[in-house]
Amino acid sequence: MSKQGRGRAAAGKAKKPAKAGADEKSEDIFQAVILADSFQDRFRPFTLETPRCLLPLVNNPVIEYTLEFLASNGVQEVFIYCGAHSENIERYIHESTRWSPASAISPFSSLEFIRVSDAHSIGDFLRDLDKRGIITGDFVLVHGDLVSNIQLDAALAKHRARREANRDACMTVVVRSVGDQPHRAAKARGITPVFVVDPTTGRCLQYEEMHPLQSEHYLDLDPAVFAHGEFEVRTDLVDCGIDICTPDVLALWSESFDYELPRKNFLHGVLKDWELNGKLLYAEILEDGYAARATSLQMYDCISRDVLERWTLPFVPDSNLMHGQTYKRVKDGNYVEDHAHSERGAKVTQSVVGRGTTIKAGSVISGSIIGRRCKVGKNVRIENSYIWNDAVIGDGASVVHSVLAGSVVVGAHCRIPEGSLISYNVHIDSGIQLPSKPPARISLLTDDGQLAPTDASLVGPGGTGALYEVAADEEDSDNEDGANRDPAILQSSLIYSLEGLNLSTSSISTLASEQDDYDTDNDNISLAGSAQAGDYFNSKARDRLSSFASDESGSKPDGDFHTDAVHGLVDALRADDSTDFDSAKLEFMGLRLANNASDSAMRRAIAVAFARRAAELTRPGPGHGALEPTRAAAEALTSKKGAVKFVKEVGVGGDGVAQQAEFALALQRALVLLLGEKKEEDPLEAGRAGALLAALLQQLYNRDVLEEEGILAWWADQRAGESERMGALREKCRVLVEWLENADEEESSGEEEEEEEDE
């Protein structure tokens, strides 16, 4: 009972406390957390003015579905985290008769808003939630754009049973299976989540994401997965973002200060570090029921269709779940609200028409959702479109598969082609034909919320509105690297299309049986592909992306990561007071996660760090004299415990020949760089650098980091000899390589001999 005093919002509700009394026999109060901001801009330009969770989906704000879903599952306390437009969401809830915390009829015993002033990601929300300590037991974490009719009782019961059996079973992810055939919900998602699960227990073993624009259509399975025994790799799941969590989950978020996304960072990371944190995560795979998130315009499209076809029952228009709605199912598959009027001669099929909307004679409307108080003129054609409240469509216009936001005015005889997005209050003059490739996005506002100057050539002399330009790069490049931008592009339009994208046709395989290159060259291929993706949308995007691509290939994209990591590692190698390398390793891994560095960037940083240290040791310095290259290489690698292991696991990052060759190449490049930069203070002459390279390679060979095949592959790689300097270094290793080539017969006695030869 004492829990009652906690809810601030419950203060005005004297009648509620007794309700908790009835529940005290159940173990705790059922709490839910709604994340009402996704920190994405896939619904731009609409979300410039309205938050995503208040966009109308079949004439109900999306958050209504989410709240009703929670109510239908008997949730008692709700916490809502809002980011952008938080005041709009709060006002909406407070004005709602059903959800307002002050309302006597609210199904929740408390509903609270939590504002986090400096949140930049979902991770910030959840870390804040952990600090507040308001979560008392198991809770449900959902997003503010969830549409679902599932009953969580079964999943909850399973979750509790698992938690009883094992304290470390801390989270159950609810996902919906959509089969392995092409499916509109699966197609719309852009990013394919890949769950590796144990089919008997449902335990999640690994989580990855794939998308059609990535260069490698492979996933690396963690060796630990194979150790686990039976497992399934599922790509046929739609992730509906419903997580049943224990408070431990929040603690995990707090421990990892750099996690941002609940799936890509958190789920992936926690599963990856399973041995570290010992937490078990489970996936509940639903075979029936409906659950999906309106995460993109394509999902919006897909969910709207599903609602019309009643997959979401009881969340269908004629349930009239929102206060004051009076939808009825009438003939021709229409849902029409009272006081909607269509003249005789208008043909409406498979559509939803809101109150006060008038449709004049001769209009043909099919598969569309029309809000309240819209005016549709004569002989209008509307197909598969979404028209929000108060829109006006002039005589003879045609609208095909587009979104027209609130109070849009479309003049007579306009043509709105497929995929157009027209934001609030835009006015399009009569007789205008909007471009179809790329489909136009028209808004009154620019990306930063300023009023855009009207583009008369686009919307006509009497119109208002301008082409909405996709946001500039800086905005989200801080947490997403180049490869990650691409799926966002796929998701920002209404129509899913890979048209114009240069995709490799290799099929997606989840087993990386063949080693693939993590090389920057490959990154370039994918970026070139995305440059063409940009082409499809507008020329502006293309410029931006291609310049981005050249940046990537020219300089180092992870500049900060590289310098920080190299400094950290070299410092750790230099340190006299400790002999342990573990803390340096931890620091490095943290840095890597924070910067989301690629494998190749890590490899480069490690190679540079060790090469620099080895080069340092060949010169006289404090605490040591000038060492011979062989000694220097051995010293650099072995003075600190765990350093060799670190190089093997992180630097090389696999047992494959290709990775080993890559690492050897990285070492070679690092030494070439050193040749360049060290000149002024203490020249590292080419001869010594070559000897150092040979010595490092040999040491790595002796310590089983590099294998014979790896070094030979490097030798054969033409990039190893591409420049004069590189060639010179490579020549120095000829002896080593030749020896390796003959090593088969004299493997055991090779070490001493080799040292002789080198010197």
Next chain:
Amino acid sequence: MAPSTSSHAPSLDNLIKSFNSQSLEASIESLIFLLKRRQVKGDECAKATAHILRQVVAKAKWRDVDELLSRVQSVGSRLVRSAPLEPVIGNVVRRVLGLIRDEANEDRNADDFGSEAASDIQSLTSSTTPHPLRPGPSPIRPSPSALSSGLPVSKSMFNLLSVKAPSASPVTGASTPLSQAQPASVHALRSEVMDGIEEILDEINQADDQIAGFSEIQIHPGDYVLAYQPSRTVERFLVKAASKRRFTVIIASLESPSPGSSESPYAALRKKLNAAGVNTINLASNGLMAYIPRVNKVIFSAKAVYQNGGLLVDSGSCVAAQAAREYLKPVIALCPVYKFCPEDPSDEVSRGELGSPGSYVSYANGPAVDALDIENTVTDYIPPDLVDVYLTNLGPQTRHHLASILADHYKIEDIGLSLQLGEP
């Protein structure tokens, strides 16, 4: 470890438990959303309506009969609107309204015999209840003897209280100078009406058993009985009959054994029937025609009966009824009296309720989801001429006698309840 103890999903039982701790408005709203979300449906609707109206009578503030009537009407019409395809809700509301009118009428008659004959309520109710002492629904109530024996007592109590009332509370009554019912009698009326609703609830709960009581008359030894998608009412009926008779039941159902569950549909029912020595045959509904010549009678239960005799039933029943018609086999519809609606089927009803397409096509079947337009009607409307016997808890009836049942149970002024549904 028992996970079932902590079920959070709202249900009718949970709602009834929470009545005492929740405000009336919150309870009503909870029920409305349970109905809208279809978490309460079918036979539960009638019970839920009776429960909530009992709360309205008990908790709402009302000073006289008219106020009570309008409260019940407004709550009732909200409930009816929230589930337009559950006509029993309207029936129960009408029954409660009729009950209130009856009780008030007796009250007044006992107060001063006939002096208010011109009052509106009196003039309207007198047409259906010519004898003021005869409570309208009592002849067909499950326990008429209990009711009639209780009546004289309460009547004299009323007399006692209402006579004393003016002298006992001279000041408080001042605000309602024209009120026909006195404050003290309001109290009595409240408990009278609540008792009446309790009786309606009893009737609803006992209806299935009472119908089952007629089973041995309807089913003869050696019969082949086709039960189409047996509901709980039909199940009880068959099990009761099985205790007396030896016959064969053919269970027809839409659903093929679902791959998920190993149990065939209606396994529990079959087990019970087999235990009693009755053979059962399971049948997919599309093979139904082949068995019809062998069948002696077709039995299903109705969700509602309209005044023209038409039935609202689970989808597929209409095919069974039509097949039976072709072979001149009798069709027996099990329908408790509370399912009789004093109105004609609405457009929405005759078009049928649409369910989720998920029962025919899995959402995981992508191409089908994309390409097909799936309409899964979950209710059928059976025209009156296909039904031979309406087996109510008062005994078997034919279509021609439905009017008298309706007249016995509903007041004329309440029949137009659906017309009173205005804007929300």
